[in-house]
Amino acid sequence: MTLALLFLSPAALVAPAPDLAMDKVAEAYVHLVLAVGRHDASFVDAYYGPEAWKAKAALGMPVPRLDLEQQTKALLAKLKALPASPRREFLIKQLVAVDCFLRRLGGETMTLAQEAKQLYDIDIPSVTLKELESARQKLETLIPGESSLETRVQSLRARFLVPADKLPILAEAALKELRLRTARILTLPEGERFRLAFVTQKPWGGYNWYEGNLSSLIEVNTDLPIALDRVTGLLAHEGYPGHHVYNALLEHHLVKAKGWQEFSVYPLHSPQSLIAEGTANAALGMVMTEPEHRTFMLKTLAPLAGLDTQELDRYLDLQKLLGTLGRAGDLAIRMQLEEKRPDAEVIAFLQRFSLVTPERARKTLEFNRVNRAYVFTYSVGQQLVEAYAGTGPDRVQRFVDLLNRPVTPSDLITSEKKSK
């Protein structure tokens, strides 16, 4: 009888089709990430899936952390049993990060290198004092003078700081131009839109809050003055073709068109952030060449801000060198969090090599304390994305391709090795 029944219902014995099985795991992953968010509000950076799922996660007491760890491991095991696909590889790396985040929440101590590997799927970069000293030496030549290098750098930079009351009009002009240029390299989903707001008292310079339905809130922090060239850099990063566009394309192509629910949630401390920050940092260079950016500042932004542009070229050379010196941040975070050096010492180090003001250095320390290894997603992400895009005629297309599909940092590293 039992045997006969088995033969009569073959459907019961057949495993669900791979996509259905993937969809089930993806849905469980979304519930899991929302449940982890109950333990740390910063973990869920964006969610625009079904309202009922969010409501369910918010009900009652948070699921105990150890239960969530078990769920994560069980989901990973299920995933690994499914046929390989880019979608599966993406989710595996995301779940490794969820597992690491939960263990860290439980008090497990780990080095920044371990965090970077498990949370963001990357190795941390190495930078030596010698490299930094040599970049600082180049600055001495670029801006000669009697006073200290710090003073000379600050006085040149001060000439290109945008007056706070002019910032909204500059931001609007920059976003308009960037959106226009983005529409030339990719198809923006119909109805995509953003709101722009100016805020204070934040550890970051700008933030894109993706709200779903192709809409973002872009916040610009005005605690510290913003330099002329940073206006375009920041809004390309947060808006076009950076975070806002990345999120809108994922929602449009993967969640809405394919029903891939895993992209309706964005856990901040995960490999997805490496792709997000890497593409956002590379964004400006994909829609504006350096000479085009210079012209835009000269002809449009500087007149709006009422800034004198006589020394613009020297200033832009300075900013380039300061970009190299910005790598001092990768050493500073280790001094701060692993070697536990006093804040004053780390601030002095950042002032010497990043040539930043003490206020800016203090913001960096504040950001590091909250976000730890996240800081590496910017520098490593940009380097990986730019190396992946390459310098060929398909450079921009390769960049756009990263905004439309599941991709892991490891994918970028592998393809970088292949192309060498």
Ligand SMILES: [Zn+2]
């Ligand atoms: Zn960002």
